[in-house]
Amino acid sequence: MSHSLFAADTWRHLDHTHDPALTSWVDSANQPDTDFPIQNLPLGMARQRSPQTGDDGAAAAGTGTGTGSFRPMTAIGDQALDLIRAADAGVFSEPVATALRACESLGLNPLMAAGAHLRGDCRLQLFAALRSDAPAELQARLSQALIPLSEIEHTLPCRIGDYTDFYAGIHHATAVGKLFRPDQPLLPNYKWVPIGYHGRASSIGVSGQTFRRPMGQTKAPDAEAPSFGPCKRLDYELEVGALVGVGNEAGQPIGIDAAEQHLFGLVLLNDWSARDVQAWEYQPLGPFLAKSFATTISPWVITAEALAPFRRAFVRAEGDPAPLPYLDGAANRESGAISIQLEVHLQTRAMREAGELPARLMGSDFGDAYWTFAQMLTHHASNGCNLQPGDLFGSGTQSGAAADQGGSLLELTQGGKQALTLPNGEQRTFLQDGDSVALVGFCTAEGRRRIGFGACVGTVLPAVG
Amino acid sequence: MSHSLFAADTWRHLDHTHDPALTSWVDSANQPDTDFPIQNLPLGMARQRSPQTGDDGAAAAGTGTGTGSFRPMTAIGDQALDLIRAADAGVFSEPVATALRACESLGLNPLMAAGAHLRGDCRLQLFAALRSDAPAELQARLSQALIPLSEIEHTLPCRIGDYTDFYAGIHHATAVGKLFRPDQPLLPNYKWVPIGYHGRASSIGVSGQTFRRPMGQTKAPDAEAPSFGPCKRLDYELEVGALVGVGNEAGQPIGIDAAEQHLFGLVLLNDWSARDVQAWEYQPLGPFLAKSFATTISPWVITAEALAPFRRAFVRAEGDPAPLPYLDGAANRESGAISIQLEVHLQTRAMREAGELPARLMGSDFGDAYWTFAQMLTHHASNGCNLQPGDLFGSGTQSGAAADQGGSLLELTQGGKQALTLPNGEQRTFLQDGDSVALVGFCTAEGRRRIGFGACVGTVLPAVG
Known part of the structure; x- marks a missing residue:
């Protein structure tokens, strides 16, 4: 086929998600040295560490101290956003929300299997929800779903078959x-x-x-x-x-x-x-x-x-x-x-x-x-x-x-x-x-x-x- | 440790399961050239092929024509025995039955994780149920759980991680x-x-x-x-x-x-x-x-x-x-x-x-x-x-x-x-x-x-x- 996702215009509908002038209502995402500005929106599997060990961030990393399920999250500035809670808040279209919910405990594999188009939709919808001009009510709801990066623990982003x-x-x-x-x-x-x-x-x-x-x-x-x-x-x-x-x-x-x-x-x-x-x-x-x-x-x-x-x-x-x-x-x-x-x-x-x-x-x-x-x-x-x-x-x-x-x-x-x-x-x-x-x-x-x-x-x- | 499962007496409690004089009420298991006498009792994951394609055994093998879940089975003579139905019939102790039920759709991994001792129990209990002198009532119930090998299709015996x-x-x-x-x-x-x-x-x-x-x-x-x-x-x-x-x-x-x-x-x-x-x-x-x-x-x-x-x-x-x-x-x-x-x-x-x-x-x-x-x-x-x-x-x-x-x-x-x-x-x-x-x-x-x-x-x- 001659048209490919890889061609110059592939991501045109996502172009504004790279506009450096656009900022997030999560202030830390607007710091110039952050790894996770609103233009990034990486995906991972994480959960909040248990309160007992939450104070000892460095030592507890990777030791599996949390008790809840691992959920799909994104990172924005110095915060992680729980994407299932974001789905509950109405951030995502139904296909994206369904794929994200299927990832709970399992890993990102269902989202991976859903293809590049759906992943692009996920990015667009997240971007809209985290932009500085997102509706105040949505900002308030999503603020409840933010967890400081220092308080989360990760598991592998997906089940790696090979x-x-x-x-x-x-x-x-x-x-x-x-x-x-x-x-x-x-x-x-x-x-x-x-x-x-x-x-x-x-x-x-x-x-x-x-x-x-x-x-x-x-x-x-x-x-x-x-x-x-x-x-x-x-x-x-x-x-x-x-x-x-x-x-x-x-x-x-x-x-x-x-x-x-x-x-x-x-x-x-x-x-x-x-x-x-x-x-x-x-x-x-x-x-x-x-x-x-x-x-x-x-x-x-x-x-x-x-x-x-x-x-x-x-x-x-x-x-x-x-x-x-x-x-x-x-x-x-x-x-x-x-x-x-x-x-x-x-x-x-x-x-x-x-x-x-x-x-x-x-x-x-x-x-x-x-x-x-x-x-x-x-x-x-x-x-x-x-x-x-x-x-x-x-x-x-x-x-x-x-x-x-x-x-x-x-x-x-x-x-x-x-x-x-x-x-x-x-x-x-x-x-x-x-x-x-x-x-x-x-x-x-x-x-x-x-x-x-x-x-x-x-x-x-x-x-x- | 000096004692190991590998030592000469390891399988002593299973010794009678190798006695060539012992036969099964499944007649085909007593043929001298069968791969699956009662002394074998291999484990696999299988299901019955759909009736529409059941007549065309050779061509349908491995093509995934069945509709039910894959279940743990053993082979005995020219028959497969559904081990979950055998569990329903009371063949197994509770720990063995639980492990076998956990294998449905997933593969034998739960049974594998349960260890050699439980696997030995599974063998003993299966052997007792398939012996010629097993209670007639049990034979009658298990006969209902037999499927000719020519009518089953297999999937991999387990999820192979590496x-x-x-x-x-x-x-x-x-x-x-x-x-x-x-x-x-x-x-x-x-x-x-x-x-x-x-x-x-x-x-x-x-x-x-x-x-x-x-x-x-x-x-x-x-x-x-x-x-x-x-x-x-x-x-x-x-x-x-x-x-x-x-x-x-x-x-x-x-x-x-x-x-x-x-x-x-x-x-x-x-x-x-x-x-x-x-x-x-x-x-x-x-x-x-x-x-x-x-x-x-x-x-x-x-x-x-x-x-x-x-x-x-x-x-x-x-x-x-x-x-x-x-x-x-x-x-x-x-x-x-x-x-x-x-x-x-x-x-x-x-x-x-x-x-x-x-x-x-x-x-x-x-x-x-x-x-x-x-x-x-x-x-x-x-x-x-x-x-x-x-x-x-x-x-x-x-x-x-x-x-x-x-x-x-x-x-x-x-x-x-x-x-x-x-x-x-x-x-x-x-x-x-x-x-x-x-x-x-x-x-x-x-x-x-x-x-x-x-x-x-x-x-x-x-x-x-």
């Missing part, structure tokens, strides 16, 4: 490849195939996730036999995650021009990695226990609609091959890339105890990804594999081109050979127990409000035993 | 390795690490599954660039699947002595593979689209209890390293292996149209696996990864040591270089459209009734377009 991790960060693939093959960093298939592998779904958690340092088999190059013990080269990976909206039937591929209609929105994703375990286990079938102990995503899904103003042309470097026709579409070329500023921040236990803020380790731009999520999705379904609402894709590590833009410690320390020195004098080659890693993501563009992704934090606990 | 495919067939790993590395067929990690990778859960289907020949990117060695088209080297893989019962919390490994308590039962598993796609895509992160288009399992889960008489010592060949301590337990050594006779049968479209039976291509023994499922499970959870009830493990291709015992066409045809000739004169290097592959599995031992796995059939449809 998780696929791609490898679309060419700077990462090149830097890591160089460590193993200085003369041929990129394998011959890299510029043709959106390389990916199936990941572990059960161990995906939301921001606030803590996990024990994994145990595993490793073998030193000079050792006669491997041994089993705590991972010594524990790392993070800075990725963007995409959640699938509408799926496809088995045997029914999704053409590149239709791919964007199947993408619901984006999150930040930390693909925690045990480098020493990976090095010993990964031949010939790929990473397994080196990755499956934990994966952390940010709880607020930034919708495709919110990201529309930050799209840009998808271009290949001079001399690189054009994608094969099944991965090459006009809309993908015109606006397939999305510019998202990405950063990694690290807070050690000593920093936390001293009240020091996390240190920024690097920054990169998701617009540099070698493949778009539309291409990854089309490739994924090209063999007839059925995708389902809530499936998660990881982008692969998003490093920048420069040496100080590595999206993992493996890159920043050149395979552990050159330690990083933190502002407080501590050094790191790989992660230590007690370290917290925060991924940061936000979009900016001339004449647009900043759209942020919110927190994606995970913390390393000591190994068992 | 699917992990291992590589525990050493003869397969050696044969395939030889095709690529004649001088070093097995990689250095093979005898130390139960190699595995995450598989695609969404495309797993039950026996009767049909799927389109996958499209994919391939590159001929002499081609300048890859191309996209139908897979030319489509293959099957003969595997055994294991379903996880009770899971573990994240960060809480499962010791080798406790591993058997977490295994619910076994199925047959066909890991369909696109060899040409795999060859081009798999470096460096492993198989992806070459496997994700379809995986077929047999619908009846053969429980750990039914398989107890076929256990045998797990021994390593002279000169092979002992497993590292975390994978080495006394019970695993004593009775960790399970002897299951495995076969692959092929029926081409021409054979089907001529009314010819499938041709047997090979046979092997699962007792030859290099790792036990207990070891795979302990290894999987050793990094803290949380396993969940209903998770599926594949064993990897189970080939025998001889060249004619290859568990895939890749092996039987030496990489496609030497075609197989079928009884009707047709030749095959890889699968053609219309081919059906049937996996067969059964256990036999001196003085024991034969325990069969039932059908695991899948059929290749032409590629899209």
Whole structure:
């Protein structure tokens, strides 16, 4: 088909929802540095923490202290809005309200399955209700459905049936490849195939996730036999995650021009990695226990609609091959890339105890990804594999081109050979127990409000035993 | 702990359920060649097909023509017994009945989560109700709950959260390795690490599954660039699947002595593979689209209890390293292996149209696996990864040591270089459209009734377009 949701005029009826002059009656949403202006309206699953633990925000995050059901919510400024209560207040059309109510306890999957058009309606209706000029009576009712972000706890935004991790960060693939093959960093298939592998779904958690340092088999190059013990080269990976909206039937591929209609929105994703375990286990079938102990995503899904103003042309470097026709579409070329500023921040236990803020380790731009999520999705379904609402894709590590833009410690320390020195004098080659890693993501563009992704934090606990 | 479910006396209270002298009032269960004598009592999810299509058994299999809910059932001779109706008839204790009722529409996951002890109770109670000496009144009531196997349709036995495919067939790993590395067929990690990778859960289907020949990117060695088209080297893989019962919390490994308590039962598993796609895509992160288009399992889960008489010592060949301590337990050594006779049968479209039976291509023994499922499970959870009830493990291709015992066409045809000739004169290097592959599995031992796995059939449809 020639018309696609991805074409320049796709979101025209939503254009005013990006107008930076429009403000919300929720004052905090109008602060210039908020992640959640009225132009964002992310979607997540949350509930209010129990009053007993509500005072201890930081410690209680992610520990499941609340007692009510998890409900679909949006974030606006420093508040969360309960969307089922908003539906009760008459904010939504009947189809949107029905889809949102179906999400209670289950996750956003029913909304994901309902498609991009309904999601656009949801955005429009929420926008109208939260605008400064919304009816005073509605404002009063919705004020009752606001919960400070500091008082909520999240669960995963949806039931994730399958998780696929791609490898679309060419700077990462090149830097890591160089460590193993200085003369041929990129394998011959890299510029043709959106390389990916199936990941572990059960161990995906939301921001606030803590996990024990994994145990595993490793073998030193000079050792006669491997041994089993705590991972010594524990790392993070800075990725963007995409959640699938509408799926496809088995045997029914999704053409590149239709791919964007199947993408619901984006999150930040930390693909925690045990480098020493990976090095010993990964031949010939790929990473397994080196990755499956934990994966952390940010709880607020930034919708495709919110990201529309930050799209840009998808271009290949001079001399690189054009994608094969099944991965090459006009809309993908015109606006397939999305510019998202990405950063990694690290807070050690000593920093936390001293009240020091996390240190920024690097920054990169998701617009540099070698493949778009539309291409990854089309490739994924090209063999007839059925995708389902809530499936998660990881982008692969998003490093920048420069040496100080590595999206993992493996890159920043050149395979552990050159330690990083933190502002407080501590050094790191790989992660230590007690370290917290925060991924940061936000979009900016001339004449647009900043759209942020919110927190994606995970913390390393000591190994068992 | 020193006592384990795996020790020799574990199933002593179930010993009489293996007594070959005991028969059922369901006459067909007493035929010597049935897969489902009273000593088996497998568990699955099924429903009666609608009467309109009930006459056309073969064509309707797996097409979802029934209208009622899928319910937990067992197979006995040529009949299926609806276990919720059996619960209504008073067959089960209250805890077992409650777990079985919770499975309706959902799958066996609640029963899986309830643990090995309750599953043993379920077996005992079913056995008592189906024995020849069961009360006549009970026989009369249960007769009403029997449905001929030819009139039921299956869905997956459980909701499969994550699917992990291992590589525990050493003869397969050696044969395939030889095709690529004649001088070093097995990689250095093979005898130390139960190699595995995450598989695609969404495309797993039950026996009767049909799927389109996958499209994919391939590159001929002499081609300048890859191309996209139908897979030319489509293959099957003969595997055994294991379903996880009770899971573990994240960060809480499962010791080798406790591993058997977490295994619910076994199925047959066909890991369909696109060899040409795999060859081009798999470096460096492993198989992806070459496997994700379809995986077929047999619908009846053969429980750990039914398989107890076929256990045998797990021994390593002279000169092979002992497993590292975390994978080495006394019970695993004593009775960790399970002897299951495995076969692959092929029926081409021409054979089907001529009314010819499938041709047997090979046979092997699962007792030859290099790792036990207990070891795979302990290894999987050793990094803290949380396993969940209903998770599926594949064993990897189970080939025998001889060249004619290859568990895939890749092996039987030496990489496609030497075609197989079928009884009707047709030749095959890889699968053609219309081919059906049937996996067969059964256990036999001196003085024991034969325990069969039932059908695991899948059929290749032409590629899209």
